[in-house]
Amino acid sequence: MASWPAKPKSCAPCAAWCEVAAPLIHPKALVDPAAQIDSSVSVGPFAVVGPHVRIGRGTQIGPHCVIDGHTTIGEDNCIFQFASIGAAPQDKKYAGEPTRLEIGNGNTVREFVTINTGTAQDEGVTRLGDDNWIMAYVHIAHDCRIGCHTILANAVQLAGHVHLGDWAFLGGLTGVHQFVRVGAHAMAAFQTRLTQDLPPFVTAGGNPAEAQSINAEGLRRRGYSAERITLIKQMYRLLYRKGLTLEAASQQIDALRGEVAEADADIALMQTFLSTAARGIVR
Numbered sequence: 001m002a003s004w005p006a007k008p009k010s011c012a013p014c015a016a017w018c019e020v021a022a023p024l025i026h027p028k029a030l031v032d033p034a035a036q037i038d039s040s041v042s043v044g045p046f047a048v049v050g051p052h053v054r055i056g057r058g059t060q061i062g063p064h065c066v067i068d069g070h071t072t073i074g075e076d077n078c079i080f081q082f083a084s085i086g087a088a089p090q091d092k093k094y095a096g097e098p099t100r101l102e103i104g105n106g107n108t109v110r111e112f113v114t115i116n117t118g119t120a121q122d123e124g125v126t127r128l129g130d131d132n133w134i135m136a137y138v139h140i141a142h143d144c145r146i147g148c149h150t151i152l153a154n155a156v157q158l159a160g161h162v163h164l165g166d167w168a169f170l171g172g173l174t175g176v177h178q179f180v181r182v183g184a185h186a187m188a189a190f191q192t193r194l195t196q197d198l199p200p201f202v203t204a205g206g207n208p209a210e211a212q213s214i215n216a217e218g219l220r221r222r223g224y225s226a227e228r229i230t231l232i233k234q235m236y237r238l239l240y241r242k243g244l245t246l247e248a249a250s251q252q253i254d255a256l257r258g259e260v261a262e263a264d265a266d267i268a269l270m271q272t273f274l275s276t277a278a279r280g281i282v283r
Contacts, residue, residue: 026063044081052098053086056105069117070098074105074130082112089116089142091160097124104130104148115140122161129166147184165200167222169215183273185222187215197277199239200269201232209282211240231256231263235270240283250274 025031026045034051037043041055044063052070055061059073062081067073071086079085086101088094099118102125109115113134118125122143128134129148137155140146144158147166154172158164162176165184174192176182183200193207201214214236219229234256238249254271257264274281 029061038075050086069101071101071103071117073103074107076105077103077107077109079109080111080113083109084112084114085109087114087116089119089160091119091121091142093121094119094142099124099126099142101126103128104132106131107134108132109134110136110138112136113138113140116142118143119160135172141178153190167218169218171205177279180279181273181277184269185215185218187218194282196280196282197273198282199273199277201266202236202239202282204282211236211282225262227260228263228266231260232266235267239281246274246277246281 025043028045029043029047031037031043031049032051035049036054037049038055038057040057042060043049044061046063047061047065050068053067055073056075058076060078061067062079064081065079065083065085067085069086069088097120099120101115101117107128107130113136116126119142126140126142126144128146131149132146133151135152135154138152139157141158141160143161145163147164147168149167150164151169153170156170156172157175159176159178161179163181165182165186167185168182169187171188171190171192173190174188174194177195180194181197182194183198185201186198187203188194188198188209189205191207192205192209194209198204198209201219202211203213203215204211214232216229219232235253238244238252244252250271253267257267
């Protein structure tokens with residue numbers, strides 16, 4: 001184990017607890033010898049790392065974190081102090097099966113976040129993609145699937161088996177019911193209660209949630225053209241403003257193919273989501 005440097009150098013701003021760029025494991029950290037940790041990983045004081053943990057290059061683990069279970073963490077993640085990563089799922093059916101947690105690259109996980117492993121009743125894995133921004137007190141329950149580039153604001157609570165698409169944004173104190181899916185580029189406002197699926201591109205708010213608009217500003221920031229956003233607005237109007245059944249709206253959305261060539265992928269994304277909305281959609 002590397003010793004704690006006497007004269008730390010400047011480090012990434014997301015790691016206020018660790019002002020070093022050199023590889024190190026603090027001497028007061030408890031790291032199981034069986035854990036597979038890249039030599040460039042920083043582990044802060046009083047952190048605990050279990051035997052079935054693997055951590056990739058450049059990841060930083062803050063003080064008092066607990067990383068446990070069959071957990072794989074990729075490269076260049078920043079996990080702040082007091083996070084609990086890879087603990088057993090909060091499911092009374094769980095009987096100690098070797099289920100997993102897989103975290104990708106470049107994620108930021110703030111204070112007091114809890115992320116549990118999966119259960120045998122699903123695929124046995126909880127999974128986070130890349131470049132997600134997980135704020136303080138967020139809970140990600142067993143078997144959740146989080147895409148890439150999502151933002152979960154303070155105290156978002158995800159029940160088991162929740163799926164979040166890429167670029168989804170959930171406002172602070174939002175609660176998501178088990179098995180609910182949130183589509184790519186969708187957005188939930190502060191204190192939203194999601195008990196049904198939220199389609200791609202849609203902004204919702206309220207308790208219970210109601211659709212309000214499309215996430216136009218988020219799409220513009222990601223480089224969507226005006227024509228592409230206009231077509232997405234057409235899909236929204238068909239779903240929410242024309243009084244159509246879900247089946248009829250889906251048929252008319254499909255008829256939009258070819259109007260804006262670059263938006264055909266957006267239509268396909270919406271159609272795939274709607275065709276698999278087992279819980280119904282936010283209306």
